[in-house]
Structures are given as structure tokens and as C-alpha cells.
Amino acid sequence: MMELRQIRHFIAVAEHENFTRAALSMHIVQSALSTSIKQLEEELGTPLFIRSTRKVRLTMAGKVFLHYARTIGHYVDKAVQEVEAIVSLKTGTLSIGTVQSVPPFIDLPELLETFIRKFPDFEVKLCQGSSERLNEKIQNQQISLAIMPVEEVSDRLASRIIACDEMVLAFAHDFPGLPPEGEAIAMEALAGLSFIDFESGQGTRKVNDGCFALRGLSRKITFEVSDLDTLLSLLERKMGVALLPEEVVMARGDRLTRRKISNADLCWELAVVWLSDSPGSLKVHDRPVQEFLDILGPAEEEA
Numbered sequence: 161m162m163e164l165r166q167i168r169h170f171i172a173v174a175e176h177e178n179f180t181r182a183a184l185s186m187h188i189v190q191s192a193l194s195t196s197i198k199q200l201e202e203e204l205g206t207p208l209f210i211r212s213t214r215k216v217r218l219t220m221a222g223k224v225f226l227h228y229a230r231t232i233g234h235y236v237d238k239a240v241q242e243v244e245a246i247v248s249l250k251t252g253t254l255s256i257g258t259v260q261s262v263p264p265f266i267d268l269p270e271l272l273e274t275f276i277r278k279f280p281d282f283e284v285k286l287c288q289g290s291s292e293r294l295n296e297k298i299q300n301q302q303i304s305l306a307i308m309p310v311e312e313v314s315d316r317l318a319s320r321i322i323a324c325d326e327m328v329l330a331f332a333h334d335f336p337g338l339p340p341e342g343e344a345i346a347m348e349a350l351a352g353l354s355f356i357d358f359e360s361g362q363g364t365r366k367v368n369d370g371c372f373a374l375r376g377l378s379r380k381i382t383f384e385v386s387d388l389d390t391l392l393s394l395l396e397r398k399m400g401v402a403l404l405p406e407e408v409v410m411a412r413g414d415r416l417t418r419r420k421i422s423n424a425d426l427c428w429e430l431a432v433v434w435l436s437d438s439p440g441s442l443k444v445h446d447r448p449v450q451e452f453l454d455i456l457g458p459a460e461e462e463a
Contacts, residue, residue, distance in 0.1 A: 162203055164236060167229045169196045170208065174226050177215050247447055249279040254448045257287050257294040257306035259363070260387060265323050265407045266307065266430060274455050282448065290362065298435050304449050310431040311366055318436035318443070322456050325405035327367065327426035328418040332398045344422035347375055354382040354400040356391055363388065364428050368403045371426055392416070432456055 172182040173193070183190040201208050208222035218226060245251040254275070262268050276284055287303065291312035297303045298317055313319045329350065333340050337353075351372075358365040372379055382400050385391045388408070395402055396415045405428045409418040432453060436443050444450045 162200065164232075166196050166200045167232055169193055170200055171226065171229050171233060173197060173209065173216060174218055174222065174229075177217065179216065249282045249448060249451065251281060252448060253283040253285055254305075254452060255285045255287070255303040256452070257289060257297055257303045257308075259291055259294070259308045259312075260288050262307065262430075264411050265325050265405070268307070271452075271455055275452055278455075279448075279451070292361070295433070298433060301435065304446065305432055305434040305452065307430060307432055309364070309366070310429040311370075312361075313431050313433050316439050317433050318441055319431040319433045320442065320453075321429050322432050324427050324429040325407050326420070327364065327371075327403050327428055328406045328409060328420055329401055330395055330404045330409040330416050330418050331401040332396055332415065333417050335398050335401065338401070338419070340417045342419065344420040346422050347371070347377060347424050350401075350421075351377050351379055354380050356383045356385065356394045356400040356402045357381050358391065359384045359386050362386060364404065367426065367428055371403075371424055375424075 169182070169186060169188075172186050173179060176182040176185060179190055179193055179197075183193040186193065197208065204221070204225070206221045207219050208225060209216045210219055242251070256272075258268060272284055272286065276282075287297075289297070291306075291308040294303070294306040294308055295312075295314040295317065298306055299314070307322070310319065310321055329345060331338055355368075357363075357368060360369075383391075383394055385394070391402060391404075392408075392412060394400065396412070403421075403426065406418060409416050434444065434449050434453075437445070444453065
């Protein structure tokens with residue numbers, strides 16, 4: 161089967177019109193060059209050169225082949241240059257996906273700024289969507305990586321935990337029936353409260369539902385929302401309580417208070433997700449993805 165090195169050898173002989181000079185330019189011995197050209201001619205089924213003691217000239221078939229050989233060489237050289245530019249992060253695009261509500265313990269704008277400052281010639285794109293959609297986009301190579309809740313990561317993708325935060329009961333300061341200060345509250349005491357939560361499959365809903373189901377408890381969900389701002393606004397208006405990451409509640413400490421859960425290990429974990437060669441593998445194939453993972457820092461230690 162024809163090889164790229166044979167095409168390069170052929171171009172060298174055609175340009176130098178001499179096997180000795182062509183071999184020197186390619187840094188190989190003349191016998192190896194002659195063998196390479198002979199194998200190429202045998203594969204094509206026709207001579208490419210008219211050989212003489214002083215000079216070699218192209219045959220009619222050789223002239224036609226030279227035109228396409230140079231075109232192939234040009235595109236190969238261009239491809240090599242572009243690959244080198246991507247590897248050195250001088251050109252290319254890193255596409256990052258996130259769920260719609262990234263919690264405050266992940267400063268995504270700062271992470272993006274750090275990457276762009278380090279690699280100013282590399283383009284960065286950002287998109288938001290559901291975890292399900294982001295998983296699909298990674299598998300279809302529409303985005304390079306994504307940040308989402310760890311429990312929503314497809315088992316066909318590589319991931320590592322990058323942040324976690326304790327879940328607490330959040331409510332307005334003067335919410336009826338719950339004092340603003342006090343000891344941690346048990347899961348069983350939450351069953352009679354009216355909850356505000358995300359729609360099924362969004363945000364922290366899966367974690368919350370799983371915790372209640374594990375204990376055989378049910379709860380009343382009065383409002384289901386699709387975004388964090390609406391949920392927090394409803395909390396502030398005393399429309400119910402919610403289970404949220406502690407950092408989220410602390411960010412609105414002037415309007416909301418929190419109570420820890422005494423008998424549940426509730427934690428919301430975020431993961432960075434990317435495409436690898438096999439399920440369970442943490443191998444990273446693209447340097448831009450690896451660079452962003454390095455900026456994110458080491459994986460969170462699991463408890």
C-alpha cells in the first residue's frame with residue numbers, strides 16, 4: 161500500500177532530477193530511495209522516471225502523478241501545522257457546557273478568564289443546558305467538556321468531582337414554625353413542611369428525592385421551578401422551604417437562614433465530564449481539555 165514517505169521520495173527525485181542528490185536531501189541512503197521509488201512504480205504499474213546515468217526525467221505518468229503528489233504533500237504539511245497549533249493552543253476552540261445554575265462554590269467566569277489569559281489565541285465557547293443534553297453533546301463531540309451534578313453524569317463518559325457542598329434546609333428568617341436559630345433538624349421533621357424544589361431531573365432535585373426515598377419519607381412540594389433565582393425569590397417570600405447547597409444560602413444570608421440536617425449525609429457534588437476511550441477511563445486525549453482540567457485543580461477527595 162502506498163505510503164506518504166514514498167510520495168515524498170518521489171517528489172524529491174522529480175525536483176532534483178537525480179537520485180543521489182534526492183537521497184541526500186531526504187537524509188537516506190540512495191539504495192533505500194531507489195527501493196522506495198521502485199515499490200511505488202510497481203504499485204502504480206508503470207515507470208515514473210526515465211533513468212539515465214546523468215539525469216532522470218519524468219515519464220508522462222510521472223508528470224501526472226507529480227501534480228497530485230505535490231497537492232497531497234501540501235495538504236499534509238498544512239494538516240501537520242494546524243495540529244501543532246492546536247497542541248500548542250495557538251488556535252482552536254474549547255467548547256464548555258454547564259447546567260443552568262452553577263453554584264457559587266464554582267467561579268466559572270474566573271476559570272474561563274484564567275484559561276483565556278493563559279492561552280489568548282485559543283477560542284473558548286460556553287453553552288448551558290440540561291445534564292441530559294450536555295451528556296449527549298459530549299458523546300457527539302459537539303462540546304469538549306461539561307460541568308454538571310455528579311449523579312447526572314452518563315456512565316459512558318469520564319468524570320471527576322471538582323466541588324461539593326453540604327445540603328441544608330433553607331428558609332426565610334421569620335418563616336412560621338421554624339426559629340431562625342437552633343440545633344440541626346432531623347429528616348423526619350421535614351416531612352410536614354411545604355417545599356420549593358426544582359422540576360424533576362433538574363438542579364438538586366434528584367439528590368433531595370433520593371434522600372427522602374432512602375428513609376421511606378414523603379414530602380409536600382408546593383412549587384416546582386426551573387431556575388435558582390425563582391426558587392430563592394419564593395423562599396424569601398416565605399412560600400416554603402428548600403434543601404440547597406449551603407454556599408447558595410450563605411450568599412443570601414441577609415434574607416435567608418439555614419439549618420443543618422442531623423441524620424442525613426446530604427451533599428451536592430459537581431463533576432467535570434469529558435469523552436474518554438472507554439467507560440471508567442480517566443484518560444484525556446486533547447491537550448486543551450487537559451489544560452482546563454489542570455486549571456480546575458485536583459479532584460475533590462471523597463469522604
